[in-house]
Amino acid sequence: MPVDDAAxxxxxxxxxxxEISAKLDPWWWLVVAVVGIxxxxxxxxxxPYWNILSFVRDGLAxxxxxxxxxFIFILFVGLIGGLGRIxxxxxxxxxxxxYVEIVRGIPLLVQLIWWYFAAPVVIKTIGQYLHIxxxxxxxxxxxxxxxxxxxICYGAxxxxxxxxxxxxxxxxxxxxxRSLGMTYMQAMQHVIVPQAIRVVLPPVGNEFIMxxxxxxxxxxxxxxxxxxxxxxxxxxxxNPIEVWTLVALLYLILTLLSARLISWLENRRRFER
Amino acid sequence: MTxxxxxxxxxxxxxxxxHALRGVNMNVQKGEVVVILxxxxxxxxxxxxxxxxxxxxxxxxxxxxxxxxxxxxNINAVRREIGMVFQSFNLFPHLTVMNNLILAQRIVRxxxxxxxxxxxxxxxxxxxxxxKADSYPSQLSGGQQQRVAIARALAMNPSRVLKKSLKVxxxxx
Numbered sequence: 349m350p351v352d353d354a355a356x357x358x359x360x361x362x363x364x365x366x367e368i369s370a371k372l373d374p375w376w377w378l379v380v381a382v383v384g385i386x387x388x389x390x391x392x393x394x395x396p397y398w399n400i401l402s403f404v405r406d407g408l409a410x411x412x413x414x415x416x417x418x419f420i421f422i423l424f425v426g427l428i429g430g431l432g433r434i435x436x437x438x439x440x441x442x443x444x445x446x447y448v449e450i451v452r453g454i455p456l457l458v459q460l461i462w463w464y465f466a467a468p469v470v471i472k473t474i475g476q477y478l479h480i481x482x483x484x485x486x487x488x489x490x491x492x493x494x495x496x497x498x499x500i501c502y503g504a505x506x507x508x509x510x511x512x513x514x515x516x517x518x519x520x521x522x523x524x525x526r527s528l529g530m531t532y533m534q535a536m537q538h539v540i541v542p543q544a545i546r547v548v549l550p551p552v553g554n555e556f557i558m559x560x561x562x563x564x565x566x567x568x569x570x571x572x573x574x575x576x577x578x579x580x581x582x583x584x585x586x587n588p589i590e591v592w593t594l595v596a597l598l599y600l601i602l603t604l605l606s607a608r609l610i611s612w613l614e615n616r617r618r619f620e621r
Numbered sequence: 622m623t624x625x626x627x628x629x630x631x632x633x634x635x636x637x638x639x640h641a642l643r644g645v646n647m648n649v650q651k652g653e654v655v656v657i658l659x660x661x662x663x664x665x666x667x668x669x670x671x672x673x674x675x676x677x678x679x680x681x682x683x684x685x686x687x688x689x690x691x692x693x694x695n696i697n698a699v700r701r702e703i704g705m706v707f708q709s710f711n712l713f714p715h716l717t718v719m720n721n722l723i724l725a726q727r728i729v730r731x732x733x734x735x736x737x738x739x740x741x742x743x744x745x746x747x748x749x750x751x752x753k754a755d756s757y758p759s760q761l762s763g764g765q766q767q768r769v770a771i772a773r774a775l776a777m778n779p780s781r782v783l784k785k786s787l788k789v790x791x792x793x794x
Contacts, residue, residue, distance in 0.1 A: 523675050524711035528725035528777055529701030538724055543715050 375611075379604045386597050396590040400581055407577030408598060414491070414563045414573060415602075418498040419556055425499060426506025431536070433511040444507065451504035456497075457565050463497040464490065464569035494566040502559055509555065513548035514540055553610030557603050564599075574598060624687065626651050627672060632681035634667055641667045642678065666708060673705050701729060704774030710766045712758035718745070718769050719754040722776045730777065737776070744772040 389397045432444030451459070468488040475483025517540050525535035567576035578595040582588050625648035634642035641664045649655055657665045670676040672683060674696050683690040685699050713721050722741035726732045732740075745751045748768040750761075758766055 518711075520707060520709055520711035521713065524705075524707060524713070525725075526697075527673050527675065527700055527703070527705040527707075528773070529697050529729040530725060531697055534728055538728060539713055543713075546715070 375604070375608060379601070379608065382597060382600050382604060386594075386601065389594070389597075393590075396585075396587055397594055400578075400591055400594050403581045404574055404577040404595065404598070407572055407574040410491070410572055411560070411563050411574040412602070414495060414498065414566060414571070415556075415560050418495050418502065418563075419559060421495070421499040422502045422506050422555070422559070423552070425503030426510045427541075429503060429507030430510025430514055433507060434514060448504045448507050451501055454501075456501050456562055457568060459501050460494060460497040460565055460569050463493045463500075464488070467493065490570045494569060494571045497569075498559065498563065498566070502555060502562075506552070506555060509548050509551045510544065513544035516547050517543050549610070549614050553607070553614070556610065557606055560602050560606060561599065625649055626686055628682070628684040629668075629672075630682040630684075632668075632671060632678050632683060634664070634671060634676065634678045642671070644681070669705070673700060673703050697729075701777060704777060706767070706770045706774055710758075710770040712766055712769055712773070714758050717755050717757055718750070718761070721758065721769060722773050725773070726776055740776055741772070744775050745769075748772050 390401065429444050429447065432440050433448070435441050435444070468486055471483055471486045475481070475486060514536075521539055521543065522535055525539040526532070530538070563573055564575040567573055567579065572580075574595060578591050582591045585591075627647070627649040629645050629647040632642050632645045633640070645668060647655075657668065659665050667676060671678045672685065672690075674690055686702055688695075688699055690696075690699065712718075713724065716724060719738070719741055722744065723734070723737045726737035726740065727734065730737075742751065742754065745754055748771060750765050750768050753761060753765060753769075758769065761769065
């Protein structure tokens with residue numbers, strides 16, 4: 349009896365939910381709902397909400413800027429650190445391990461405060477001691493120090509993610525690359541790291557979303573991010589419910605959109621099977 | 622008689638307390654096909670991995686193409702001349718068959734993209750899977766993957782050393 353391909357395809361199509369779940373991705377509905385609530389509030393409760401939004405808008409821009417700029421450097425630090433953690437040279441390995449262990453053991457808030465309040469004093473003292481006027485007259489920049497603090501802290505977590513990702517690639521891949529005459533770094537660059545990136549994409553995406561939320565901690569060190577602008581507005585107008593509802597919604601939109609972007613990237617970079 | 626292309630003199634290899642290679646002596650002449658036969662775990666793969674310096678042997682002497690391996694600063698230069706086909710093929714899963722064949726040609730041999738593509742195509746034709754050039758390794762059968770692995774090794778260098786070494790390595794599979 350000849351096999352009826354069309355009938356088989358029909359049966360496959362009839363698998364319950366297969367098509368529907370693609371159309372009704374619940375996360376998109378969540379995004380739509382949150383944006384909808386925000387628009388309703390802005391249109392129908394124009395008085396506090398629109399004013400709050402105009403006030404915190406530059407804070408929102410700072411939050412996005414902090415997240416994106418820090419994240420680019422975090423990826424870089426993570427890659428270098430990850431390679432360092434598996435390096436053959438024991439000194440490099442020790443430095444990378446110490447970095448991870450020290451940084452992971454200190455709360456991010458404490459680190460940010462240290463960079464903002466303690467580091468400039470240390471730099472000035474060293475400058476005076478060594479008579480380097482550029483260091484002695486060091487003028488701290490809150491945003492720069494906040495990015496530095498975020499990069500150093502998140503870089504340590506990213507280091508571990510990259511190390512695990514690189515180690516998850518079968519060692520036969522390195523051997524195959526080396527047996528073709530590639531150097532260690534060439535094999536890393538063209539064979540190991542491209543495969544590792546696909547493995548680490550989900551945890552890296554997770555870190556990105558965590559970073560968006562953790563940038564709110566920089567409001568403690570004089571950076572006028574979304575959270576700090578919200579607090580300033582509340583201090584002037586005494587309407588905590590409206591302010592923090594709006595701020596929470598704005599963070600939620602940022603994280604939900606990022607989550608969509610990340611899962612889109614994951615799907616795009618999946619292996620051909 | 623010409624100088625053997627591969628010379629092994631009293632090669633010993635230990636994995637911890639396991640004595641895997643016990644004083645292996647072997648000479649391979651140009652154009653010679655050598656079959657290494659033995660039961661599982663007898664050290665056939667270890668021997669080949671030592672020739673390619675993927676394993677460091679404990680004592681003895683291995684000379685490839687006149688270059689003693691132990692002292693080889695330019696291990697990459699030696700490896701370049703030795704084609705190796707792995708037991709599990711170890712194709713690069715993130716690259717198409719074509720790019721598996723091209724990658725090392727480009728960055729190790731510094732060949733032009735057009736030239737390396739031509740070499741890759743002719744080799745794929747030779748091993749009979751020309752139509753799979755744009756497939757990914759995971760889309761191939763085991764036998765097809767093996768052919769890609771052979772073609773990838775051959776693509777690096779159709780020089781005398783490679784051809785012979787490939788024959789040696791081929792038998793691991």
